[in-house]
Structure formats: C-alpha cells, structure tokens
Amino acid sequence: MAAAVAAWALPVTFGRVVSACSRSIRRPPGPGAASLWSAPRRFRSQIASSPQGYVPKTSLSSPPWPETVLPEPAEETRHHAEVVGKVNELIATGQYGRLFAVVHFASHQWKVTSEDLILIENELDVACGERIRLEKVLLVGADNFTLLGKPLLGKDLVRVEATVIEKTESWPKINMKFKKRKNYRKKKN
Numbered sequence: 001m002a003a004a005v006a007a008w009a010l011p012v013t014f015g016r017v018v019s020a021c022s023r024s025i026r027r028p029p030g031p032g033a034a035s036l037w038s039a040p041r042r043f044r045s046q047i048a049s050s051p052q053g054y055v056p057k058t059s060l061s062s063p064p065w066p067e068t069v070l071p072e073p074a075e076e077t078r079h080h081a082e083v084v085g086k087v088n089e090l091i092a093t094g095q096y097g098r099l100f101a102v103v104h105f106a107s108h109q110w111k112v113t114s115e116d117l118i119l120i121e122n123e124l125d126v127a128c129g130e131r132i133r134l135e136k137v138l139l140v141g142a143d144n145f146t147l148l149g150k151p152l153l154g155k156d157l158v159r160v161e162a163t164v165i166e167k168t169e170s171w172p173k174i175n176m177k178f179k180k181r182k183n184y185r186k187k188k189n
C-alpha cells in the first residue's frame with residue numbers, strides 16, 4: 001500500500017515543481033512553451049490508467065511460500081471414512097496397544113489413559129461413584145494410529161468416560177494482596 005501511495009504522490013509533486021518553474025521562467029511564445037505544461041498532464045493520464053486498488057507484487061503483498069490447496073469436501077469425507085474404518089478394524093482385532101486421549105476438562109487439557117487419576121479443584125454436581133462423559137476430546141491415539149480433532153473429535157466417533165472416586169471439602173482459598181510501605185492490604189476469601 002505504501003508503494004501505491006508513493007506512486008500517486010510523486011507525479012503530483014513533480015507537477016508542482018514544473019508549474020513553479022514555469023511561473024518563474026519567462027515563457028517565449030511558441031511550441032516549446034506548451035511542453036512544460038503537457039508533462040504533468042501526461043503523468044496524470046498514465047496514473048489514471050492504472051487500476052484504483054492496484055498493489056504491486058512484493059513479499060508483503062503475496063507470501064513467498066506456495067498457496068495451500070484444500071481437498072474437495074467429497075474427497076475429504078471419503079478419506080475420513082476410510083481412516084475411521086481402518087482404526088475400527090484395528091480396535092476390533094485388538095492390535096492397538098495402549099489407548100490414550102487428550103481431553104479438555106475443568107479448564108485444562110489432560111492426557112489420559114485407562115486407570116488415570118485427575119485431581120481438579122472445581123465443584124461438580126455429581127456424587128461419588130457416578131460415571132461422567134468427557135465430551136471435549138481433542139485427540140485419541142495408540143501405537144498404530146492417532147485421530148486428531150479440528151478442534152474436537154465428534155461425539156459419535158469417540159467416547160471417553162470417567163468415574164468420580166472421591167469428593168472432599170475444599171479448604172478456604174485466601175487471596176491476599178499486599179504492597180510494602182504503601183499501607184495497602186486486601187484480603188479476599
């Protein structure tokens with residue numbers, strides 16, 4: 001954009017210089033006098049021929065790396081179904097090793113496997129022994145495969161469940177703000 005602005009400002013400045021010089025010089029009558037006045041008009045006509053929103057091709061206007069071409073939606077869904085079929089086949093035959101998942105739960109991302117424990121400090125309205133479903137699954141994987149979500153995997157594709165083992169009373173959390181030598185203390189429970 002800066003190059004386009006500079007290109008517009010240059011002929012206008014040049015035209016002003018030419019018109020100032022032509023005023024200070026005595027113009028002899030004849031065909032040579034018109035040449036000083038025709039130069040700015042010539043430059044203005046060349047600028048008018050360029051498009052209004054023209055930006056020259058530079059590394060800033062167009063990046064040096066090649067543009068990525070996204071696959072067609074029909075081809076992408078076919079490829080997705082093929083990958084899910086292969087993963088289901090591996091799981092059905094038992095050739096997957098230890099499964100793991102990355103889930104978003106209680107404002108954190110957790111990498112969980114079977115029999116893992118998660119300690120959170122949020123309050124949940126569930127009783128001990130209840131099973132909850134972790135719906136925000138970002139990634140599921142094993143030794144042979146990994147399924148990535150964009151950003152989440154669908155609820156019909158994966159199912160990650162957890163059991164509430166223990167609920168304890170939380171201790172009072174005290175937030176104390178203090179600035180030394182300023183007589184400033186603030187305490188929140």
